[in-house]
Amino acid sequence: xxxxxxxxRAAGTVRRTLLRTALTGAAALGxxxxxxxxxxxxxxxxxxxxxxxxxxxALAELAAGNxxxxxxxxxxxxxxxxxxxxxxxxxxxxxxxxxxxxxRVPPELVFDQGLGDLMTVRTAGEVLDEAxxxxxxxxxxxxxxxxxxVLGHQSCGAVRAAVEAEQSGGHLPAHIQYLADQIRPAIxxxxxxxxxxxxxxxxxxxxxxxxxxxxxxxxxxxSTGELAIVGARYELTSQAVHRVG
Numbered sequence: 132x133x134x135x136x137x138x139x140r141a142a143g144t145v146r147r148t149l150l151r152t153a154l155t156g157a158a159a160l161g162x163x164x165x166x167x168x169x170x171x172x173x174x175x176x177x178x179x180x181x182x183x184x185x186x187x188x189a190l191a192e193l194a195a196g197n198x199x200x201x202x203x204x205x206x207x208x209x210x211x212x213x214x215x216x217x218x219x220x221x222x223x224x225x226x227x228x229x230x231x232x233x234x235r236v237p238p239e240l241v242f243d244q245g246l247g248d249l250m251t252v253r254t255a256g257e258v259l260d261e262a263x264x265x266x267x268x269x270x271x272x273x274x275x276x277x278x279x280x281v282l283g284h285q286s287c288g289a290v291r292a293a294v295e296a297e298q299s300g301g302h303l304p305a306h307i308q309y310l311a312d313q314i315r316p317a318i319x320x321x322x323x324x325x326x327x328x329x330x331x332x333x334x335x336x337x338x339x340x341x342x343x344x345x346x347x348x349x350x351x352x353x354s355t356g357e358l359a360i361v362g363a364r365y366e367l368t369s370q371a372v373h374r375v376g
Contacts, residue, residue, distance in 0.1 A: 183225040186359035189278035193226060193372070196243035201370045209245030224250045227270040229257055229339065230282040231289065236365050238282060241372060250276065256289030257281055257339045258313040264346065271349055277358055279343060283336040283375065284365040290335055291328050294318055336362040336375045 183189040199205050227250045228238040238244070238251045250270040252263055270276045283290075293314035296303050303311050317338040319330035340362040344350055352358035362375035 182223055184277065186277045186356070189225045190359070190361070193242045193244075193278075193280070197241060197370075197372045199243045200241050205240075205243045207245060208243070209247055214246055218247045222247050222274070224248055224270065224274060224276055226250070226278040226280060227252065227267055227276050228280045228282055229253075229263065229267060229343075231255060231257055231284055231287055233284060233287065235367060236282070236284045241365055241370065250274070255310050256287060256293070256314050256335060257283060258289070258310050259339060259342055264343075267343060268346070268348060271352060271358060279349070279358065279360045281336050281340045281343065281360070281362045282365060282372070283332045283362070285329070285332065285367045287328075287332050287335075290314055290331050294328050294331055333362075333364060333375050336364060340375075 183192045224247060226248075228242075229252045230236060230238050232253045232255050238249055238253075242249065250266075252266045254260075254263055267279060271279065289310050292303060292307065293311040296308075296311045297315060297318055302308055314331070314335055317331055317335035319327055319334050322330050340360055344353065344360050349358060349360065353360060363372050364375050365372050
């Protein structure tokens with residue numbers, strides 16, 4: 132976990148005190164992952180081209196990559212021998228993506244990014260635990276990453292399992308029950324059937340995003356505009372990523 136990033140180390144015990152301003156920076160970025168690329172390029176890492184350095188630039192780059200993915204015009208950037216050599220001594224990712232383990236939603240592919248671009252953390256249903264929180268915090272506080280995206284997706288099996296377990300009253304095997312218990316607070320009881328599962332996908336993204344935004348060290352960076360924490364959803368049917376408010 133070596134890095135030349137300039138971000139300060141977090142100090143003290145991480146508390147979960149709600150900071151109402153935690154999402155201010157994210158809200159300012161607009162309603163969707165459709166922002167235009169800034170006219171002025173961000174500072175670049177050696178030999179790898181312009182690198183996003185602000186939340187707005189990072190969102191714009193992810194949006195552009197997803198457009199390429201949907202159009203089957205992927206560039207597969209940053210895979211050259213030169214890039215691989217440069218990455219042996221340092222990394223400069225511009226976004227943390229907390230996504231599901233689903234094999235159909237690999238962040239580097241759906242956003243058409245390459246080596247050193249994204250720091251990805253994947254758990255079933257984007258479930259948080261201390262290891263996940265620590266991983267996200269490392270990206271933000273140690274590497275100076277300006278954007279965290281919580282990425283849910285259509286037809287999430289973990290969400291379905293949680294909804295169906297609550298309805299049946301049954302107990303899921305082994306550690307899968309832990310996942311269901313973490314997702315349960317997000318279950319949308321205003322709908323039924325597949326609509327409940329679909330609505331819970333979005334509600335779970337919002338819940339996870341809010342939990343991240345409650346972390347004081349992350350919220351402090353949001354309040355200064357250095358960081359945005361946003362929720363998003365990937366549609367399997369259209370391959371599009373859109374914001375979840």
